[in-house]
Amino acid sequence: MMPFTYERAQSPAAAAAAVARNPNAKFIAGGTNLLDLMKIEIETPRHLVDVNRLALDKIETTPEGGLRIGALVRNTDLAADPRVMRDYAVLTRALVAGASGQLRNKATTAGNLLQRTRCPYFYDPAQPCNKRQPGSGCAAIGGVTRSLGIIGTSDACLATHPSDMAVAMRLLDATVETVKPDGSTRRIAIAEFHRLPGDTPEIETTLETGELITAVTLPPPLGGQHFYRKVRDRASYAFALVSVAAVVQKDGSGRVALGGVAPKPWRIEAAEAEMPKGASAVMALLLAEAKPTPENAFKRPLSERTLATILTQARS
Amino acid sequence: MSLPADHSISRRDLMAGSMATVVAGATPLATATAATGSAPPTAGTPAAGTEPITVEVTFEVNGQSHDLVLDTRTTLLDALREHLHLTGTKKGCDHGQCGACTVMLDGRRINSCLSLAVMHDGAQVTTIEGLGQPGHLHPMQAAFIAHDGYQCGYCTSGQICSAVAVLAEIKAGIPSHVTTDLQAPMQPTNMEMRERMSGNICRCGAYSNIAEAMAELAERAA
16 A cells, blocks of 8 residues: 555535645545555555545435435445435345445445446456556456446446445435535536546546535435345345346336446436336336447346346235 | 563564564654644645655554554554554455454444554444453353354454344344345344345354354344
8 A cells, every 4th residue: 555644624625625636635434445445556545535524424304305415424324214214215225235234334425426346357457447547448348247337338448336325326316415625515416426438437427626525315205115136146245247226106107227237327217117018128228228248248138137026026 | 562461472473573574674654743632633744755654543442542653554453453462353355355354443343454543543442352351251252152153263253243243233223135124123033144244254164153153142132
């Protein structure tokens, strides 16, 4: 690990300014992903701005009847919040499908959105990776792609976004609240928050330099039955091959978002109109643009079957 | 640096001593003390060098307060093992994948390898040494022995810390991936134990006995 200086931020705006004025600075919250990457020098910040003591750890109801989740709310606390378990069960289900109990106790809401891909080539400094080292190439193309993306990927990058929580957030139409280094604030729809790789896979979100997430808000509850079904190589503590988040209403309408298949939580609202017709019709639209490799082509039928299971469960 | 209480030379101390001889003469630490009082603590000045940057950290481990001067890079795990000589907590993968380093931080289990010591100024840490000692074992330690919940023992302190925390998490109503009804009281079933312990890997495969040790305690508490 490279040596780094350390400071404890006194306010969200001060934290944002501290990171903006030092090109080698990074925020640290839970640290469960950043420190892992710092140990293998994939992340090499020379200054850390610790945001853990900022008072961003509350979950409050909003005037509209939704929830405002502080950026520092730990994954465990978000999953176990009685309002989330009752009204946004898909979020609880997604959170507890991810990582381990120890990691969820530390990992934060904002950090979860910002975690880096688990593409094995990103993690291997001996391999070219456009995300890790822009312009170096993509070793995944023509390499081992079983766990990688089938849609939204590019000629520069096949990586998937690893988060389970973000898939539920996308399904629920969450909004990311931020503060910029000049103290101004903005709200970013979750659909606009993560970027597709294009030819700049190193730029993963629409956040500006130093911009700090302060909260994630949820609109009023959707009702319906909530599902998060994750398919992985072992029954616990593994990243998704495919995950399906869904809310199904009594009349068969609903919402669907996919994890494990794309560089961001994958949801196309138009595809959801097909829900009463079944999983096959939904996936025909949702994955119409898919460009799988022979090795990960299984993700398409797996997504469809996983949604079919959910729809069967919803009817029973 | 404090020595273990009995000052006897263990295999580990001998190896650590030999290592120190090899690296002696390396660049001395560039000490920059953190500001105190109300000013924001900032360690060092932004530098492009490769010299270590140190910071003062105070936290409580097993009820005892410790003042340390640490390289900012020091993980909580390394602070416990290398600086406080609490070697019950083990380093396995050092990447948060195996759970051998599990400790309680302010009452919650975490991977001490994926957390910087400097982030925990003022925190309370409980390690396996603080849970119980020979002669006055924590009930979970006794249950692991009774149920043969280990073989080589390397993962055991992490397993026990996690197991104690898991029962508390179930009691506190924290859901897991296998919890069927989010609105009903959480139950300490075998499936719940297995799911919640998945962040603690045991190469010897003592899992079923660990789950039995936990079940015994859960039944006793019920």
